[in-house]
Amino acid sequence: NAGVMQNPRHLVRRRGQEARLRCSPMKGHSHVYWYRQLPEEGLKFMVYLQKENIIDESGMPKERFSAEFPKEGPSILRIQQVVRGDSAAYFCASSPNSRGRETQYFGPGTRLLVL
Amino acid sequence: SQQGEEDPQALSIQEGENATMNCSYKTSINNLQWYRQNSGRGLVHLILIRSNEREKHSGRLRVTLDTSKKSSSLLITASRAADTASYFCATGGGSEKLVFGKGTKLTVNP
Numbered sequence: 001n002a003g004v005m006q007n008p009r010h011l012v013r014r015r016g017q018e019a020r021l022r023c024s025p026m027k028g029h030s031h032v033y034w035y036r037q038l039p040e041e042g043l044k045f046m047v048y049l050q051k052e053n054i055i056d057e058s059g060m061p062k063e064r065f066s067a068e069f070p071k072e073g074p075s076i077l078r079i080q081q082v083v084r085g086d087s088a089a090y091f092c093a094s095s096p097n098s099r100g101r102e103t104q105y106f107g108p109g110t111r112l113l114v115l
Numbered sequence: 116s117q118q119g120e121e122d123p124q125a126l127s128i129q130e131g132e133n134a135t136m137n138c139s140y141k142t143s144i145n146n147l148q149w150y151r152q153n154s155g156r157g158l159v160h161l162i163l164i165r166s167n168e169r170e171k172h173s174g175r176l177r178v179t180l181d182t183s184k185k186s187s188s189l190l191i192t193a194s195r196a197a198d199t200a201s202y203f204c205a206t207g208g209g210s211e212k213l214v215f216g217k218g219t220k221l222t223v224n225p
Contacts, residue, residue, distance in 0.1 A: 004157075033212065042203055042215035043158070056212060091157055095208070102146055102208035106158040 002027065004094050004107035012113045019079040019086070021110045025094030032075045033093045033104055034067060043091060049075060082114045120216050121204055127222040134191045136219040138204030139184075147180060147187050148208060152201045152218070161189075163208075194223045 005024040013019050025032050030051055035043040048056040049069035060067065064082075069075040079086055089111045093104035121138050128134055140147070146165045150158040164171045164180045164187065171178045177190040191198055201220050205213040 035213075035215075040217075042217045043213070045212035045214065048212055059212065093158075093213075103148065103160050103163055104208060104213055105160065106150075108157040 004029075004092055004105055006090075006092050006107035006110050008110060009108060010111050010113070012115065013082050014115050015083055016081050019082050019112055019114075021077040021079075021090050021092075021112070023075040023077070023092030023094075023107060025075070025092075026096075026105055029094035029096050029105070031095045032069050033095075034075075034077050035091045035093065037089045037091060037109075039088075046077070046090075079112075082112075084114050087112055087114045121202070121219045123219060124217065125220045125222070127224065128194060130194060130196055130223055130225050132194055132223075134194050134198070134221055134223070136189045136202050136221070138187045138189070138216060140187075140204075140206050141185065142206075144182070144206045146206070146208060147178075148205045148213070149176075149178060149187075149189050150203045150205060150215075152203065154200070158203070161202075191221075194221075196223050196225045199223045 004026055007022050032049045034046040036046055037043045045059040047060050047067045052071050064080045066078045089109045091109045092107045095104045144166055146163055148163045149161045151161055152158045162173050162178050164178050175192045180187045199222050201218040203215050203218045205215045207213045
């Protein structure tokens with residue numbers, strides 16, 4: 001059973017470009033969470049999605065950031081018109097839709113560098 | 116807002132010694148989890164302790180939870196160089212977001 005997969009692992013963008021980060025949850029998991037980690041910091045929650053629904057987006061910046069988890073395919077975190085402050089590691093986690101779903105399983109992350 | 120606060124921020128020990136990390140949190144919880152992050156990698160789940168549990172073991176790991184003090188500790192016994200990593204406590208999970216502290220950076224010297 002493959003773990004949570006994220007791609008790309010590293011992404012370099014210039015200011016003003018768009019960044020698209022992808023996350024494929026573990027097989028059988030229907031809950032996806034996105035977190036952001038700045039250097040030397042803990043992870044900060046951004047958004048929680050189930051298939052085709054955004055459940056909690058309280059950690060998402062109001063502008064430029066959006067997330068989706070379509071019926072088919074991976075979850076996408078999209079950052080429009082990136083700025084240097086968006087440089088960070090972005091982690092996706094998934095959990096099952098069943099008992100024991102307190103544990104979230106993390107992907108390896110996407111490290112975004114904005115030049 | 117940050118829920119968990121780990122201390123110390125950094126800890127350096129010799130191989131074979133025990134490492135103790137502490138975590139304090141602010142609000143009531145259903146459970147508390149500990150994660151490990153190796154440099155440049157994702158997080159690995161170590162252990163979950165529920166609010167009605169006081170202590171839990173997993174291999175060389177021992178976690179305690181004191182809900183009256185809103186604190187938890189993670190003990191790694193007989194540490195190894197491979198235990199070098201950052202350790203985070205987190206509250207929440209399930210249908211709730213996880214709220215992480217800033218972590219304890221553990222270095223185990225061979």
